[in-house]
Amino acid sequence: QVxxxxxxxxxVKPTETLTLTCTVSGFSLNxxxxxxxxxRQPPGKALEWLAHIFxxxxxxxxxxxxxRLTISKDTSKSQVVLTMTxxxxxxxxxxxxxxxHISMVRGLITDFLDSWGQGTLVTVSS
Amino acid sequence: xxxxxxSPSSLSASVGDRVTITCRASQSISIYLNxxxxxxxxxxxxxxxxxxxxxxGVPSRFSGSGSATDFTLTISSLQPEDFATYYCQQxxxxxRTFGQGTKVEIK
Numbered sequence: 001q002v003x004x005x006x007x008x009x010x011x012v013k014p015t016e017t018l019t020l021t022c023t024v025s026g027f028s029l030n031x032x033x034x035x036x037x038x039x040r041q042p043p044g045k046a047l048e049w050l051a052h053i054f055x056x057x058x059x060x061x062x063x064x065x066x067x068r069l070t071i072s073k074d075t076s077k078s079q080v081v082l083t084m085t086x087x088x089x090x091x092x093x094x095x096x097x098x099x100x101h102i103s104m105v106r107g108l109i110t111d112f113l114d115s116w117g118q119g120t121l122v123t124v125s126s
Numbered sequence: 127x128x129x130x131x132x133s134p135s136s137l138s139a140s141v142g143d144r145v146t147i148t149c150r151a152s153q154s155i156s157i158y159l160n161x162x163x164x165x166x167x168x169x170x171x172x173x174x175x176x177x178x179x180x181x182x183g184v185p186s187r188f189s190g191s192g193s194a195t196d197f198t199l200t201i202s203s204l205q206p207e208d209f210a211t212y213y214c215q216q217x218x219x220x221x222r223t224f225g226q227g228t229k230v231e232i233k
Contacts, residue, residue, distance in 0.1 A: 049222040060220035105176035112160045116169035
């Protein structure tokens with residue numbers, strides 16, 4: 001059974017750095033067909049893709065947040081960590097991690113988010 | 127970045143109705159388009175990947191179609207448990223992007 005669980009602070013002060021951890025089970029972060037993505041959702045708003053990391057450490061970031069985000073993984077601990085610097089109240093959101101599943105469909109290699117964590121609400125406030 | 131525009135932003139429908147949601151990409155993305163369903167207070171759930179492939183365990187009343195820039199999610203006969211918000215997502219290029227969502231409400 002695949003599970004992902006986000007952990008981290010629920011309240012962060014403006015200008016501080018947020019560190020979120022995604023602990024996975026049921027699959028290996030070494031699996032070349034798997035990766036992990038981070039997505040966030042401000043209250044009442046749409047999903048926003050933040051970053052992803054694949055087994056060979058290939059990473060990608062949101063264009064607007066690239067300068068503030070770092071994604072990394074610790075395969076031995078089955079964890080993916082996302083750090084976001086210089087927090088602002090507009091960063092208040094539920095943060096999700098999700099499994100990125102790579103698959104070949106009709107001759108094309110594609111990916112999709114097939115398992116999600118429950119999400120963790122992070123509030124940025126002084 | 128590739129932009130995804132969903133329409134409508136919201137709709138009201140009755141149980142048994144056929145519902146269609148569209149997602150338009152700002153450039154051609156072949157079939158690199160996924161659909162997710164999100165219920166209030168819950169994480170999103172994958173429905174359709176690669177434009178038209180039904181995720182395992184998802185009811186067959188859900189279907190996806192389209193390619194290039196225009197995509198459609200169809201619910202053939204709306205059920206009470208289908209009232210939710212639906213998002214499209216492109217995986218053609220990085221950064222990945224989501225549409226703004228379509229809320230399906232009870233009429």
